[in-house]
Amino acid sequence: MDINLAIAERARAGESLTAAELDELASADLLSLGMLADEVRRSRVGDTVTYVRVFEWSASARTGSGELRRDSAEAASGREGEPVPSKAGEIRIAVVPESLAGAVAAIGNARAAAPKVLLTAFSLADIVDRAWAPLVDVLRQLKSAGLDAIAEAPIDRVADLAGALQACQDAGLAARCLSLQKPVGGARIDLLVLLQTLAARFAWVQTVAPLPREQSVAVPTTGYDDVRAVAMARLALPAVRNIQVDWAQYGPKLAQVALTFGANDVDRVSPIDDETLGRRRTAVEDVKRNIAAAGFTPVERDLPFDSQRGGASPLAQGRPQ
Amino acid sequence: MDLRSFEDRIKNGGRLSANEALTLYRHAPTHWLGRMADGVRRRKHPEPVVTYIIDRNVNYTNVCVARCNFCAFYREVGHAEGYVLGFEEIFRKIEETQALGGVQLLLQGGHNPDLPIAWYEDLFRSVKQRYPDFKLHALSPPEVLHLSRTSRLPVPQVIDRLMAAGLDSIPGGGAEILVDRVRQLLNCYGKATSDEWLEVMRHAHRAGLRTTATMMYGTVETDEERLEHLLRLRALQDETGGFTAFITWSYQPEHTERGGAEATGIEYLRTLAIARLVLDNFDNLQASWVTQGGKVGQLSLAFGANDMGSVMIEENVVRAAGAVYCMDEVEIVRNVEDAGFQPKRRNMHYDILGDPFFRERSVPRTLELATARDAGDTSVPAELVNYPARSAAGKRQRSQPPASPVA
Numbered sequence: 084m085d086i087n088l089a090i091a092e093r094a095r096a097g098e099s100l101t102a103a104e105l106d107e108l109a110s111a112d113l114l115s116l117g118m119l120a121d122e123v124r125r126s127r128v129g130d131t132v133t134y135v136r137v138f139e140w141s142a143s144a145r146t147g148s149g150e151l152r153r154d155s156a157e158a159a160s161g162r163e164g165e166p167v168p169s170k171a172g173e174i175r176i177a178v179v180p181e182s183l184a185g186a187v188a189a190i191g192n193a194r195a196a197a198p199k200v201l202l203t204a205f206s207l208a209d210i211v212d213r214a215w216a217p218l219v220d221v222l223r224q225l226k227s228a229g230l231d232a233i234a235e236a237p238i239d240r241v242a243d244l245a246g247a248l249q250a251c252q253d254a255g256l257a258a259r260c261l262s263l264q265k266p267v268g269g270a271r272i273d274l275l276v277l278l279q280t281l282a283a284r285f286a287w288v289q290t291v292a293p294l295p296r297e298q299s300v301a302v303p304t305t306g307y308d309d310v311r312a313v314a315m316a317r318l319a320l321p322a323v324r325n326i327q328v329d330w331a332q333y334g335p336k337l338a339q340v341a342l343t344f345g346a347n348d349v350d351r352v353s354p355i356d357d358e359t360l361g362r363r364r365t366a367v368e369d370v371k372r373n374i375a376a377a378g379f380t381p382v383e384r385d386l387p388f389d390s391q392r393g394g395a396s397p398l399a400q401g402r403p404q
Numbered sequence: 405m406d407l408r409s410f411e412d413r414i415k416n417g418g419r420l421s422a423n424e425a426l427t428l429y430r431h432a433p434t435h436w437l438g439r440m441a442d443g444v445r446r447r448k449h450p451e452p453v454v455t456y457i458i459d460r461n462v463n464y465t466n467v468c469v470a471r472c473n474f475c476a477f478y479r480e481v482g483h484a485e486g487y488v489l490g491f492e493e494i495f496r497k498i499e500e501t502q503a504l505g506g507v508q509l510l511l512q513g514g515h516n517p518d519l520p521i522a523w524y525e526d527l528f529r530s531v532k533q534r535y536p537d538f539k540l541h542a543l544s545p546p547e548v549l550h551l552s553r554t555s556r557l558p559v560p561q562v563i564d565r566l567m568a569a570g571l572d573s574i575p576g577g578g579a580e581i582l583v584d585r586v587r588q589l590l591n592c593y594g595k596a597t598s599d600e601w602l603e604v605m606r607h608a609h610r611a612g613l614r615t616t617a618t619m620m621y622g623t624v625e626t627d628e629e630r631l632e633h634l635l636r637l638r639a640l641q642d643e644t645g646g647f648t649a650f651i652t653w654s655y656q657p658e659h660t661e662r663g664g665a666e667a668t669g670i671e672y673l674r675t676l677a678i679a680r681l682v683l684d685n686f687d688n689l690q691a692s693w694v695t696q697g698g699k700v701g702q703l704s705l706a707f708g709a710n711d712m713g714s715v716m717i718e719e720n721v722v723r724a725a726g727a728v729y730c731m732d733e734v735e736i737v738r739n740v741e742d743a744g745f746q747p748k749r750r751n752m753h754y755d756i757l758g759d760p761f762f763r764e765r766s767v768p769r770t771l772e773l774a775t776a777r778d779a780g781d782t783s784v785p786a787e788l789v790n791y792p793a794r795s796a797a798g799k800r801q802r803s804q805p806p807a808s809p810v811a
């Protein structure tokens with residue numbers, strides 16, 4: 084089905100589309116949708132694609148020591164004990180320890196290892212689930228320990244996401260992006276409307292990662308699902324600057340195609356230029372080559388969506404006070 | 405660039421020249437190319453159907469004297485990892501394929517100097533004797549040429565003999581880029597020049613065989629040379645009408661002598677789309693999910709492909725070069741339906757055979773493609789002693805008592 088011209092005009096003008104309009108857009112022909120999302124994206128953020136090299140650590144879940152580990156691929160390659168690579172633009176800690184003391188210690192350890200690198204950690208959903216103390220107090224403690232931002236806030240895992248984001252705002256600690264944990268079959272309109280509402284209320288929410296973090300091995304999301312989700316996020320969220328795709332999870336091919344359907348930021352590029360770690364850990368040159376081959380200009384960022392190393396960070400500037 | 409005038413031409417079935425195709429390939433927006441290709445696809449296939457075949461991709465030997473520098477699959481004569489599949493192993497693979505609803509083998513292999521034409525004839529005959537309805541889509545043009553050279557028979561005679569033994573159709577492998585400058589750089593000029601590849605196909609079509617055509621891009625060729633390749637295929641199709649389908653894929657560099665980087669997903673979709681526009685006399689274009697993965701494989705259906713290719717069951721060549729994607733019938737069907745099409749099983753001639761097999765009969769899920777042999781299986785088939793070897797290593801091996809086959 085071709086795109087309704089009136090809806091397309093409203094999307095081009097950066098107006099917020101209604102649920103009914105989004106519903107109609109969702110059934111449009113895939114390439115028409117991609118064309119429109121690409122047009123809207125170019126007028127919103129130009130033809131650059133930002134990417135970030137992320138050094139990932141897992142905090143030990145059980146101990147309170149804040150011990151940090153690398154993932155299995157790097158551990159297997161003998162890199163586990165290596166220091167933070169100088170090329171890392173962000174350190175991200177996955178896995179929330181069982182105790183708040185453990186979380187604070189993990190952040191302290193990471194901060195000590197790389198005092199000047201942007202440090203993000205944890206899913207806001209996991210922190211809410213732990214219920215260690217009033218959320219705002221927990222977030223303040225994490226911030227005091229050296230955390231720059233919560234790594235992500237999955238919109239389908241936090242019952243009162245607006246309340247949780249308000250706590251982030253009150254604690255002065257942003258969530259790096261709003262994400263989606265589980266695949267949603269088809270009907271995403273309610274989630275897009277929720278995102279619209281959150282973006283309107285929290286202007287510092289400038290990044291949405293619309294592709295699910297979890298995939299079934301037997302029944303993964305399809306290419307159509309993925310690029311349609313990216314395009315719909317771009318068209319539904321004129322107030323959000325960055326639509327993000329995860330290079331490590333989605334791989335070069337899908338991540339690259341997603342750039343032509345409205346995405347403008349590539350997450351989780353490896354800071355280690357070593358192809359022996361597998362196809363999804365390709366060297367940064369390969370990431371840049373893919374971005375350029377999709378018709379965009381690659382720009383590395385080290386602070387959220389700040390295109391210049393060492394420049395002022397929109398996250399820092401827009402950080403909720 | 406006036407896209408509007410191109411749009412009208414393409415919608416009216418106008419033919420693109422080499423220069424026009426080059427302009428579009430280089431400069432047209434990716435989504436625009438996809439929409440044009442999709443329009444042509446819909447004109448040729450008005451029913452919302454996407455086809456696929458259940459067959460098995462069997463490589464009967466990895467021993468090869470051609471030494472193409474883009475190939476990670478072959479082993480030199482006498483190499484410890486060189487293998488030839490035994491007839492019994494191939495029969496077992498056929499039976500496994502039939503159990504999954506499969507109707508043919510795609511049978512290709514290296515240029516093994518120690519397999520004379522009689523070995524192929526005996527294999528084909530015995531397959532047809534045991535499985536009369538099962539099809540053999542076998543031996544790409546360079547393999548046919550190799551047999552012509554080792555048997556000192558002209559190509560038409562080789563084709564006639566193979567057909568008499570049971571050959572049903574010829575796969576379009578070994579085309580790479582049909583430009584001799586490129587073939588020389590890839591060290592595949594010796595296995596078949598561009599003209600020789602086309603000539604084998606011409607003979608096959610004249611003999612009544614249908615064949616496919618392929619293009620492997622992304623090594624050393626220029627954009628102009630990719631288009632020259634497509635135009636040469638289009639010209640032969642005008643002449644014979646013998647190609648059933650076109651399949652393109654990107655060079656897979658891992659573990660190859662040539663090395664380098666793989667062309668990107670966008671480049672694949674653009675190449676597929678331009679192929680749909682240039683090859684106006686080809687009915688069918690396949691998606692290469694085995695090199696692009698399931699997601700971009702599915703997106704191919706929006707960029708001109710009308711066929712998801714084969715379930716494959718087994719794959720050895722692109723796996724050797726680093727690609728490890730797998731789609732079983734359930735997954736292919738799910739992707740086809742998710743894209744808004746009806747999935748239909750077909751044969752090599754693109755005759756519709758029916759609805760998905762797994763909906764008629766319970767079949768196990770496959771989450772990983774099989775390989776030619778289990779790792780470490782170095783057994784030598786007993787029947788090989790019946791065929792004279794040409795190489796010193798082959799002669800030595802055949803003079804030894806046969807090793808017992810691995811269970």
Ligand code: SF4
Binds near residue numbers: 468470475
């Ligand atoms: S591509 Fe085929 S002919 Fe070339 S080396 Fe590999 S197996 Fe041999």
